[in-house]
Amino acid sequence: MIDHLDHLVLTTTDLDATVQFYTGVLGMRLETFGNGRFALKFGAQKINLHVRGGEFxxxxxxxxxxxxxxxxxxxxPLDAVIARVKESGWPIIEGPVLRTGATSKIRSIYLRDPDLNLIEISEPVPES
Incomplete structure (x- = not known):
């Protein structure tokens, strides 16, 4: 019945810091829509942003x-992600480590965004 995730909503305390992290460190694109709403776009998905106390x-x-x-x-490649994150000065708190993803084994790093959400960035591990 469900095919894929279209978007999710992230509640933040600091819109500017959140936008900077997701666009500057992770390379997402900022989109404005509706009446002053913001979203972070990547691939065919997006993260809508709500500021705590001003949620829609x-x-x-x-x-x-x-x-x-x-x-x-x-x-x-994850090694290029690691280099970009390190270049931005953002701390990696764990990894790279092997994990189990939704469809395959993955190799991952972990970091925290400005609101301390846990962010895992991964690449699929080829089957051997």
Whole structure:
């Protein structure tokens, strides 16, 4: 019945810091839509942004910053991601490590965004 994820909503305490992290460090594109709303686009998906205390309705029952654990599959080799993250000065808190993804084994690094959400960036590991 469900085919894929279209978007998710991230609640932040600092819109500018969040936009800088996701665009500057992770390379997503900022989009504005509706009445002053913001989204971070990548591939065929997006992350809509809500600022805590100014969320759009309807919203999650308890929207809180820092409660997400997200895994992104990189469009470039993970070693290039690692180099870009290090170049930006953003700390990698773990990895690279092997994990199990939705469709295959993955090689991942972990970092935290400005609201302390856990961000995993991965690449598929070829089957041997």
């Amino acid at each position: 309705e309807p919203k999650a029952h308890l929207p809180v910053p820092g409660a997400l654990d997200l895994c992104f599959i990189a469009s470039i």
